[in-house]
Amino acid sequence: MHWYDGSLLEKKRKQRGWTQQQVSDLTGLSRNQIIAMEKGNFTGGIKYLRKYLEVLRLRLLIVEETDNLPQLDELSALFGDD
Numbered sequence: 001m002h003w004y005d006g007s008l009l010e011k012k013r014k015q016r017g018w019t020q021q022q023v024s025d026l027t028g029l030s031r032n033q034i035i036a037m038e039k040g041n042f043t044g045g046i047k048y049l050r051k052y053l054e055v056l057r058l059r060l061l062i063v064e065e066t067d068n069l070p071q072l073d074e075l076s077a078l079f080g081d082d
Contacts, residue, residue, distance in 0.1 A: 034052065
């Protein structure tokens with residue numbers, strides 16, 4: 001399971017007209033790290049991801065995970081029980 005959408009990183013990089021190598025040069029990260037981040041497969045420290053986010057003018061947001069299951073009081077509306 002990916003914990004973030006790396007395609008946004010790739011999209012923003014391309015909007016700026018940058019190659020992965022240019023981002024690597026700007027951040028000091030390896031091109032392989034950039035590739036992994038863009039695929040959502042990066043397993044390195046968050047400080048490295050943050051470097052990439054900063055050059056793209058993006059930020060990291062932490063949100064509570066939910067299971068999106070209906071609550072008990074919502075079930076009757078879902079199933080039409082009167």
